[in-house]
Amino acid sequence: MPIERDEFRDLEKEVRESKDQTILLGAKVVHLENAVKELVSKAEFFPVKLIAYGLAAGALSAVVTAVVSNVIAK
Known part of the structure; x- marks a missing residue:
């Protein structure tokens, strides 16, 4: 056809x-x-990662220190 x-x-x-x-x-x-x-490659992101994790660790350690000092103070 x-x-x-x-x-x-x-x-x-x-x-x-x-x-x-x-x-x-x-x-x-x-x-x-x-x-x-x-x-952004992983190598370029590494310094940003260090800063962010450092700030987060600092904030977390401040909270833990405050809680521990509160428990010990009472």
Whole structure:
């Protein structure tokens, strides 16, 4: 059963649209690859981690010290 001209034109249009969508997806992949390259690595995050954990440890030790001194004082 041969394909009619209208069906063939519709198929051609769909193929063109698929190609356009493939090109757009390729551009988005390149954009995502560039975004991943700009992310902070673990080595760059290490100093921030030390500061944050140090502040958290200081606050926790202050709370523990206050609770212990409160218990011992009474």
